[in-house]
Amino acid sequence: MSLNGKTAIVTGASRGIGRQIALQLAEAGAKVVVNYASNPEKANEVVRAIEQSGGEAVAVRADVSAVSEVEALFAATLARFGRVDILINNAGVMECASIGDVTEAMFDRQFAVNVKGTYFACQQAMRHMEEGGTIINFSTSVSGAMLPTYSVYAATKGATEQLTRQLAKEFGPKDIVINCIAPGQVSTELFLNGKSEELIDSFRRMNAFGRLGEPEDIANAIDLLVSDKARWITGQTIRVNGGFN
Numbered sequence: 001m002s003l004n005g006k007t008a009i010v011t012g013a014s015r016g017i018g019r020q021i022a023l024q025l026a027e028a029g030a031k032v033v034v035n036y037a038s039n040p041e042k043a044n045e046v047v048r049a050i051e052q053s054g055g056e057a058v059a060v061r062a063d064v065s066a067v068s069e070v071e072a073l074f075a076a077t078l079a080r081f082g083r084v085d086i087l088i089n090n091a092g093v094m095e096c097a098s099i100g101d102v103t104e105a106m107f108d109r110q111f112a113v114n115v116k117g118t119y120f121a122c123q124q125a126m127r128h129m130e131e132g133g134t135i136i137n138f139s140t141s142v143s144g145a146m147l148p149t150y151s152v153y154a155a156t157k158g159a160t161e162q163l164t165r166q167l168a169k170e171f172g173p174k175d176i177v178i179n180c181i182a183p184g185q186v187s188t189e190l191f192l193n194g195k196s197e198e199l200i201d202s203f204r205r206m207n208a209f210g211r212l213g214e215p216e217d218i219a220n221a222i223d224l225l226v227s228d229k230a231r232w233i234t235g236q237t238i239r240v241n242g243g244f245n
């Protein structure tokens with residue numbers, strides 16, 4: 001696969017899954033915008049790693065929950081690279097709690113980053129993305145397991161799956177594909193934070209391979225979806241979870 005001449009925006013690329021996606025898209029030849037919210041050192045480290053491998057990248061701070069910052073993210077991309085071909089709406093937050101303990105702030109934060117951020121980045125893509133482009137949004141496989149404490153997070157991902165379906169026919173006339181990827185448990189801060197080793201082990205046993213997913217497992221699936229061979233796939237949610245469900 002060659003992404004030479006293409007530009008990719010990866011939201012939330014300073015850490016975790018987004019970081020690995022940024023590295024692999026750059027390895028395939030794309031110029032990459034490494035978006036982050038609060039971690040310039042880590043974002044710059046990703047940029048340096050890309051540059052050391054001969055690629056081109058820039059770190060751009062933007063809190064995707066603010067529409068003005070999403071607009072600024074696209075403006076910065078166009079100013080630096082002149083085009084947008086790939087948008088990976090990876091930035092996400094998860095705050096697990098039983099319904100009795102969920103606060104309004106927890107609810108609003110998760111919907112603001114996971115749904116509003118994704119939606120308005122898609123709006124920017126509608127305005128600025130090149131024909132033949134690719135958008136990938138992020139859901140989760142955990143929705144299928146109906147686990148307690150995940151209600152708000154899973155609801156944000158359900159909304160993301162549905163907005164992906166709805167938008168497919170608006171993007172189709174521009175020859176832009178839009179899909180959703182639904183990872184299972186991946187070994188990142190988002191998943192590991194606050195969990196006991198015992199709980200993590202129980203998640204390991206829930207998939208077919210008895211291990212957690214690694215960021216590379218998800219980035220590899222992104223590589224498939226951005227390839228020219230995947231142009232007939234749009235409006236879909238693809239579970240990448242080692243057979244978790």
Ligand SMILES: NC(=O)c1ccc[n+]([C@@H]2O[C@H](COP(=O)([O-])OP(=O)(O)OC[C@H]3O[C@@H](n4cnc5c(N)ncnc54)[C@H](OP(=O)(O)O)[C@@H]3O)[C@@H](O)[C@H]2O)c1
Pocket residue numbers: 011012013014015016017018035036037038039040042062063064065089090091092093094113138139140141142182183184185186187188189190191
């Ligand atoms: N890990 C899993 O098991 C798992 C499973 C299913 C789905 N997912 C989904 O996969 C995606 C990536 O998750 P991850 O595990 O890699 O998470 P992570 O390790 O917590 O990394 C989150 C990334 O998102 C960025 N971010 C957070 N809030 C942001 C905002 N308001 N604006 C811009 N960037 C923001 C962070 O930037 P800073 O470094 O600047 O804070 C960081 O780069 C998320 O959408 C998540 O819901 C993860």
